[in-house]
Amino acid sequence: MEMAFAKKLNRLERLKKVHRHLDKEIQKDYNRLQDVSAQKIEKLKLKDQIVQLEKEVERDGKLL
Numbered sequence: 001m002e003m004a005f006a007k008k009l010n011r012l013e014r015l016k017k018v019h020r021h022l023d024k025e026i027q028k029d030y031n032r033l034q035d036v037s038a039q040k041i042e043k044l045k046l047k048d049q050i051v052q053l054e055k056e057v058e059r060d061g062k063l064l
Helices: 002-031 037-063
Strands: none
Touching: 002 037
């Protein structure tokens, strides 16, 4: 069970990094007056995954 918990934590960290990177890219592209709607949609999908994974990690952490 601890291995699954560690994997979830690693995945959560990777998702957060990608989310932050997308946020920076959106800001750069917006400043260049480029269409950022697809990036914003991807960012929202990542945020949903992050929230779900945080809930699972929190629940799993309480079980340990």
